[in-house]
Amino acid sequence: MKNKKSIEQYLLGQIEKDNPVQVEKVQRYLNLLDIFYKLDKDIKEHGTLVETKNASQTFLKPNPAVAEKNKINSSLLSIEKSFGFEKVEIEESPTSSGLL
Known part of the structure; x- marks a missing residue:
């Protein structure tokens, strides 16, 4: 994964670095990201369906x-949410109909 360092720097810049729980979340996030992309390579190598042989039978099943x-x-999305980085929605200016 080529942008791992920039993701790590971004996340560390967004958290309280003296909070060991937050730092651990960053490390778990990066570890899961590595696994995510390794699985991607496996799927590209073997495809979304894999051939399974069972005695005289051969059939396709989804790649685990x-x-x-x-x-x-x-899990990645869950960690992202736990950081509390959600975008703050911009309040819309009141319309003329909202003033009535």
Whole structure:
């Protein structure tokens, strides 16, 4: 992953660096990001479906890496939300209809 350092720098710039829990979250996030992209490589190598042989039968089944990638993505999103970096919505200016 080529932008890992910039992501790490960004996250560390957004948190309280003296808070060990926040620093640990950054490390977990980066670790999960590594796993996410390793799964990506596996999916590209083997495809979204893998051939399974069972005695005389051969069949296709979903690559388990796809499901794992979805789980990792959910974990990444969860950590992102726990940082509390949500964008602050810009309040719209009142319209003439809102003044009545």
